[in-house]
Amino acid sequence: MAVEKFQEWYENRHAYQTDWKKRTGSKIVGFFCTYTPEEIYYAFDILPVRILGSHEIQDVTEPHLFAMFCPFCRDVLAQGLKGRYDYLDGITIAQSCIHLRQAYTSWEIHKNPGWSHYLPMPNHVQSPRAVPFLVGEYEILIKRLEDLTGRKITDSDLNKGIEIMNKVRRVMKDIYEFRKQDNPPITGLESMYMTCSQFFTDAREWLPVAEEVKKELETRKLERDPGKRLLIVGSENDDIEFIRMVETLGERESVGATIVVEEHCTTTRYFWDEVEEGLDDPLTAIADRYVSRTPCPSKDWPQRTRLQRILKFAKDFNADGAIVIQQKFCDPHETDIPFIRKFLEENDVPTYFLEFDVTTAVGPFAIRVEAFLETLDQEDDLF
Amino acid sequence: MAKYPTEPLKCWPKAKELRQQFYRNFSEAKEKGGIRWMGSAWAPDAVVRGLGKDVYSVTGEPYGASCAFDKPLSAKFLSAAENFGFARDLCAYMRNYWGSILCNEYALDKGKFPKADFAWSQHICCSHAKWYQNACELEGGNVPLFCVDVGAGAYPPFEPEMYPHRIRYVADQMMDGIEWMQKVTGREYNDELFLEAVWNDMRLTSKWAEICMLNRATPAPLDEKTIYSLYVFGVLEQSNAEFADFYDELYDEVKDRAARGIAAVANEKARLMTDTQPPWGFLNIYRYMEKWGAVSVGSLYTFGLAGTWLYDEEKHDLIPRAMPDKKPATREEGCMMLADWHLSKPEYQHFYHPEYKTKMMDAIAKNWKCDGVILHYNRGCEGLTVGIAENRLGLLERGNKVMAYEGNMGDEREFDETATINRLSIFLESLGLKIED
Numbered sequence: 006m007a008v009e010k011f012q013e014w015y016e017n018r019h020a021y022q023t024d025w026k027k028r029t030g031s032k033i034v035g036f037f038c039t040y041t042p043e044e045i046y047y048a049f050d051i052l053p054v055r056i057l058g059s060h061e062i063q064d065v066t067e068p069h070l071f072a073m074f075c076p077f078c079r080d081v082l083a084q085g086l087k088g089r090y091d092y093l094d095g096i097t098i099a100q101s102c103i104h105l106r107q108a109y110t111s112w113e114i115h116k117n118p119g120w121s122h123y124l125p126m127p128n129h130v131q132s133p134r135a136v137p138f139l140v141g142e143y144e145i146l147i148k149r150l151e152d153l154t155g156r157k158i159t160d161s162d163l164n165k166g167i168e169i170m171n172k173v174r175r176v177m178k179d180i181y182e183f184r185k186q187d188n189p190p191i192t193g194l195e196s197m198y199m200t201c202s203q204f205f206t207d208a209r210e211w212l213p214v215a216e217e218v219k220k221e222l223e224t225r226k227l228e229r230d231p232g233k234r235l236l237i238v239g240s241e242n243d244d245i246e247f248i249r250m251v252e253t254l255g256e257r258e259s260v261g262a263t264i265v266v267e268e269h270c271t272t273t274r275y276f277w278d279e280v281e282e283g284l285d286d287p288l289t290a291i292a293d294r295y296v297s298r299t300p301c302p303s304k305d306w307p308q309r310t311r312l313q314r315i316l317k318f319a320k321d322f323n324a325d326g327a328i329v330i331q332q333k334f335c336d337p338h339e340t341d342i343p344f345i346r347k348f349l350e351e352n353d354v355p356t357y358f359l360e361f362d363v364t365t366a367v368g369p370f371a372i373r374v375e376a377f378l379e380t381l382d383q384e385d386d387l388f
Numbered sequence: 389m390a391k392y393p394t395e396p397l398k399c400w401p402k403a404k405e406l407r408q409q410f411y412r413n414f415s416e417a418k419e420k421g422g423i424r425w426m427g428s429a430w431a432p433d434a435v436v437r438g439l440g441k442d443v444y445s446v447t448g449e450p451y452g453a454s455c456a457f458d459k460p461l462s463a464k465f466l467s468a469a470e471n472f473g474f475a476r477d478l479c480a481y482m483r484n485y486w487g488s489i490l491c492n493e494y495a496l497d498k499g500k501f502p503k504a505d506f507a508w509s510q511h512i513c514c515s516h517a518k519w520y521q522n523a524c525e526l527e528g529g530n531v532p533l534f535c536v537d538v539g540a541g542a543y544p545p546f547e548p549e550m551y552p553h554r555i556r557y558v559a560d561q562m563m564d565g566i567e568w569m570q571k572v573t574g575r576e577y578n579d580e581l582f583l584e585a586v587w588n589d590m591r592l593t594s595k596w597a598e599i600c601m602l603n604r605a606t607p608a609p610l611d612e613k614t615i616y617s618l619y620v621f622g623v624l625e626q627s628n629a630e631f632a633d634f635y636d637e638l639y640d641e642v643k644d645r646a647a648r649g650i651a652a653v654a655n656e657k658a659r660l661m662t663d664t665q666p667p668w669g670f671l672n673i674y675r676y677m678e679k680w681g682a683v684s685v686g687s688l689y690t691f692g693l694a695g696t697w698l699y700d701e702e703k704h705d706l707i708p709r710a711m712p713d714k715k716p717a718t719r720e721e722g723c724m725m726l727a728d729w730h731l732s733k734p735e736y737q738h739f740y741h742p743e744y745k746t747k748m749m750d751a752i753a754k755n756w757k758c759d760g761v762i763l764h765y766n767r768g769c770e771g772l773t774v775g776i777a778e779n780r781l782g783l784l785e786r787g788n789k790v791m792a793y794e795g796n797m798g799d800e801r802e803f804d805e806t807a808t809i810n811r812l813s814i815f816l817e818s819l820g821l822k823i824e825d
Contacts, residue, residue, distance in 0.1 A: 071777050073477060073767045100539055102514050103739065103774045110741050111778055123740060127557070128511050129537035134560040138540070141553030306517040307533040334477050336770055340518035343473030344525065360475075 007217040008195050014202035014211075015245075021206055022054055023092050032094035032153065037081065037109045039275040040099035040126040040301070044166035044291050045143060047208070048158045049150050055204035056081055056090065057243050057271075062364050063087075069111040075104045075334040076362045077241045082108040085116045095120030095153055100128070101301050102337050105241075120153045122146060130296045130304045139292035163287035167280045169208050174276045176215045177203070181273075183222045184265045185322050190225035191218075193235075193264025194248045200272045201243050232261030233378050236319050236354070238345060239269040239330035239361075240301075240338045246367045251328075251374055260378040266322040268315045269330075274299045303337035311341070312348045319354045326355040326381050328374070333362045355381055392607040392651035399637055403618060406634060410624050411454075411496040413444040423573055424502055426523060427509035428516050429693070430733070432536060432726055434589045434627035435562050436508055438582030439575050446504070447624050448519060452481025455488065455495045456668040456798040465491060466799055472526075480768030480798030482519045489526045506572050507533040508565065510730075512739055513771030532572045536561045542740040543732040545701045550728065558727035563720065579719050585627035586722045587715050590696070590729055592632035595639055596622045597695035597708030602642045603685050604756050607651030609642050612662060612684035613674040614652060622694025657681030658759040658819050661752055663779070664689055664772040665797035666764060670805055677812060680821040685756050688749050689772065692734030699734070699748050706734070706751050735772070742775025746782030753788050759819050760789040762812075768796035791815040 014021055026033055034046060035056045046053040058080025065086045066079040084090055085108075095118055098109040113121045124142055127135040151157055177200060183190050191199075199218070203211050232255045248264055255261015267273060280287075280294040299314050319327060327349050331338055342358065349356045357377035359370060397403075417424045422442030427433070429449040436443055455462045465487025470476050472490060474483060488494065494501045504527070507520040517535040524531040540554040541547055570577050596619065603610050610618070618638060621631040644650075660677065662684050667673075674684060691697065696709040709732060716722035730736075738745030753761055761783055766773050776792075783790050793811050796802035813823070 068781060069777050071765050071773055073765075073770065073773070103770060104514075106739075107742075107775055107778075110743075110775060113741075114743065114778060123541075125539055125541040125554070125740075127537055128517070128539050129535065129561060132537070132561055132564065134557050134564070135537075138553055138557035141551065141557075142541075145551070302518070303514040306511075306521045306535060309521065331475065336478060336514045337518065339475040339478050340515060340522060342475075344522070346473065 007214050007221055008191065008199075010214045011195065011198035011202040014206050015198045018054075018205035019089060022052070025052060025207060026092060033092065034095040034097055034120070035090055035093045037096070037098040037105050038101040039270050040101050040295055041097055041124070042099070042143065042146075042291050042295060044163065044170050044280065045146060045150065047166035047169050048162035049154050049156065051150065051154065052207055056084060057201065057204065058363055059084060060244065060246065060363050069115070070107055073334055074107060075332050076364045077332050078104040078108040080364055081105065082111050085112040088116075091116075093118045095122070097122045097124065099124040099126040101126065102303050102335070104335065120149075122149050126295065128304050130300055131306070131308060135296045136289060136292045139296060140288055143288050143292060160287050163291070164282070167282055167287060167291065171279045171282060172212055173203055173208050173215075174279050176212065176219060177276045179219055180215065180222065181266065188227065188231050189263060189265060190222045190227055192227070192252055193267075194245065194252055196272070197243060197245060197248055200276065230255055230261055231263040233263075233325045233381050234265045234323055235262050236315070236322065236324035236327040237264055237267040237269065237330060238315055238327055239267075240332045240335045241271055242267070242269045242330055242332070242361075243271045244361070244363050244367070247361075247370060250367050250371050254371065254375055254378070258375050260375060260382065262374070262378055265324060266318045268299075268311070268318055270301060273318070274301070301337060302341040305341070309341065309344060312345065315345065315349070316352055316354070319349065319352075324354065326357065326377065328377070329356055329358045331358065331360045333360055390654035392649060392654050392656060394651050394654045397614070397641065399634070399641055402634065402637075406630065407620065407624070411446070414446045415494060415497055415499065415502050417442070417444045417502070423575075424504045426504035426507050426520060428519070429623040430512070430538070430730070431509045432562060432589075432730060433625050434582065434585035434726055435565055436569065437585035437627050438566065438577045438579060439569055439573060440578065440581070445625060446502070448485050449481050450620055450623055451495070452484040452798050453665070453668045455484035456480070456800070458495060459669050459800050461495055462669070462798065462800065476799070477767065479515050479519070479770065480796050482515060484798055485519065486522060486526055489523060503527055504531055506569070507531055508569070510536045510538045512539050512736060513774070515771070534565050534568050536565060538730060538736065539739065540731060542737050542744060545699060546737055546740065546744045550731070555724060555727045555731065558731060559720070559723040562723040562727065566719065579722075582719065583716050583722045584629070586726050588629050588632045589627040589726065590711055592622055592626050592628070592635055593694060593696040593729075594708055594711050595632065595635040597691065597697050599635065599639050599642055600686055600691045600695055601708060602639075602646045605646040606659075606757065607649065607653070607656040608659065608683050608685045609645035609650055609652060610685075611652035611674065611678070612686055612690060613671055615686055615690045616666070616671070619690045619694040626694075653678050653681070653683040655681045655824065656683045658683075658816075658821055659757055660684045660760050660762055661749070661756065661758045662687040662689070662762045662764060663749065663776065664764045664766040665769060667795040667800070667803040668797055669800050670803055673808060673812065676809060677816065680816040680823050682816055682819070682821060684762070685758065686752070688734060688745065688752060691752065692748070696729060696732060697734050698732060699751065704747070704751050705755050706748055738775055739771070742778035743782065745775060746779050746786075749779060750783060750786045750788065753783070760791065760815065762815070763790060763792040765792055765794040766797050767794065767802045768798045789819065
């Protein structure tokens with residue numbers, strides 16, 4: 006099955022990337038946040054790869070990051086400090102949260118690959134001033150990438166980058182459509198492997214596999230009871246073990262579940278929105294896409310626009326309930342969570358809140374998720 | 389026996405009165421037919437001044453710090469915020485502030501929390517705009533909000549140049565903010581008042597930097613515990629003419645103290661610097677240090693939060709930013725000048741890279757002749773502790789003696805006073821000091 010290829014890529018990201026470099030002779034730049042305009046990197050024939058953690062308990066970041074910063078940023082930095090990405094030609098971050106920024110700056114200080122770039126992605130994305138500002142920043146980025154590669158790009162190169170990334174987004178959305186079915190032919194776990202593997206591979210090599218998966222899903226039937234349909238809302242949540250635990254609960258307990266959609270930056274916030282193609286000014290088109298995409302909560306003001314998107318997902322994917330996951334110490338999400346929970350409850354979406362640490366064992370969460378699933382079955386109060 | 393003469397600050401009573409009046413103005417604004425607004429300490433308040441002379445603010449951070457002084461009240465506010473569903477690791481000022489709204493209690497006069505007519509702030513750490521977005525919602529959802537994003541990149545020399553589009557981005561948001569303010573208040577905007585306020589902002593923040601320069605003297609004419617009560621004017625409202633005038637007076641007095649060798653701490657033997665906000669409910673730790681003959685002469689926090697400086701790479705020094713040659717003449721020019729001025733704030737630079745802050749801190753350590761650096765790993769403020777662990781490593785590499793303690797500026801549950809005193813004692817002893825009876 007083609008779908009298994011995603012898992013293989015996810016588990017062997019470093020092997021893939023070192024092999025890619027050897028095969029193509031091109032450069033690889035690691036990025037820390039989904040606000041990085043991958044289109045521009047593809048225009049330069051650079052492979053942008055997202056740096057995610059390894060979900061292990063680690064002991065190397067303590068001198069570099071104060072303990073009140075999120076476990077995800079510590080996990081990410083550990084990858085660099087442990088030398089797992091020594092093959093990178095550069096690193097970059099687009100301004101989002103200050104937690105992850107520290108992973109980037111510490112990496113730059115201690116494991117500098119020779120090229121690094123901080124992109125001040127605007128925070129005031131609801132302002133008409135954000136796009137022109139971002140275009141100015143992209144122009145600086147392009148000059149820096151010219152330094153890295155020794156080549157110049159044209160609008161046609163940028164259009165190529167846009168086309169690659171839009172194809173990725175379209176096929177992901179097409180595959181997500183299958184998750185709306187009563188018995189989805191693809192699990193939440195497989196979907197997570199799909200989106201994450203795209204972070205780690207050349208989109209041009211990932212796309213044919215994704216197209217094949219799309220075809221397979223038309224006839225695929227999974228021999229499992231989907232159980233309750235869950236929406237996950239959160240920040241950076243590529244926690245494969247957690248999703249596996251939730252989706253296999255039904256094999257051990259009286260209640261089971263399938264994650265049918267997520268609103269977080271590993272999946273939908275990353276790929277849901279496309280760049281408008283065919284415009285005269287591709288750089289502005291790219292900037293417009295990153296400014297108007299579903300925002301990280303640190304940029305979602307003065308209006309809290311995420312709420313409607315979350316509710317639409319809950320409805321479109323027919324979710325029975327939502328698990329709101331808070332990455333421990335994640336300030337941007339912590340400022341939104343009480344309002345998200347209230348909003349979902351007011352709109353009849355039962356909600357459960359979990360504070361999470363990607364580097365700790367998943368076991369203790371099982372009983373809590375199970376308890377939540379049981380509440381979804383209760384139709385009336387006992388008394 | 390005292391090594392140096394000391395004397396109280398003559399302008400201390402005036403400082404106290406100005407501070408109290410500021411908070412009273414917010415509380416009593418409606419009685420005077422005025423307007424109330426809420427926002428962050430770094431909000432470009434000069435922009436609001438164009439709405440009239442009867443427009444008063446409560447500034448979130450100093451308000452949160454004031455709550456922290458009253459530990460039982462703060463505990464009540466923090467609990468209220470947590471009961472609402474906010475995580476307890478969020479900014480402690482913010483939780484005190486939200487708690488005040490939820491409890492409908494104003495910490496400064498124990499009356500009802502005065503509802504603001506609008507919120508005007510800036511955004512650079514993850515929480516600034518979210519603070520007021522949530523405050524507006526907790527107030528019933530009918531308080532309009534405008535925030536200016538100042539996360540437009542570091543200022544030279546930390547970047548090769550100040551790119552024009554970055555200043556333009558911030559200035560244009562201010563221009564939009566002016567239109568928005570007129571709409572939400574129904575008031576006509578007065579450019580003259582605005583331009584005067586821009587000038588006052590620059591005057592005040594430049595003068596504060598000049599005052600801090602005077603603390604290079606030995607003995608230091610000011611200690612940091614006192615500085616906390618004085619820097620606050622540059623935090624409460626930078627464009628306030630009365631505050632700017634007060635800093636002129638303060639400058640003269642501190643200059644005179646330095647010239648006459650008047651010390652803040654009579655037995656000054658060692659000079660320290662700190663970092664980030666202190667645990668506000670436990671400022672006695674500064675008095676404890678004095679028993680050892682140690683005076684904290686300041687920090688990038690107290691120097692840079694209220695002062696505008698430029699880092700001189702060649703001299704490895706912090707230099708007060710000079711006032712522009714001439715006042716702005718138009719609204720657009722005012723916004724451009726204000727944007728450029730604010731983007732150069734030293735306390736904005738570390739948001740982009742800890743190395744920038746390490747350089748500035750090391751410059752303070754060297755030029756203010758500090759024997760040691762005390763870092764507060766402040767669980768209450770992610771914005772000012774961002775990169776602090778790398779600052780520690782960088783300062784050690786540059787030959788500084790560094791001590792760190794963990795605490796919280798506004799949540800006493802996260803500060804261990806006894807353990808901190810023990811740690812301080814060991815550090816001060818390692819500097820060759822002995823406690824005096």
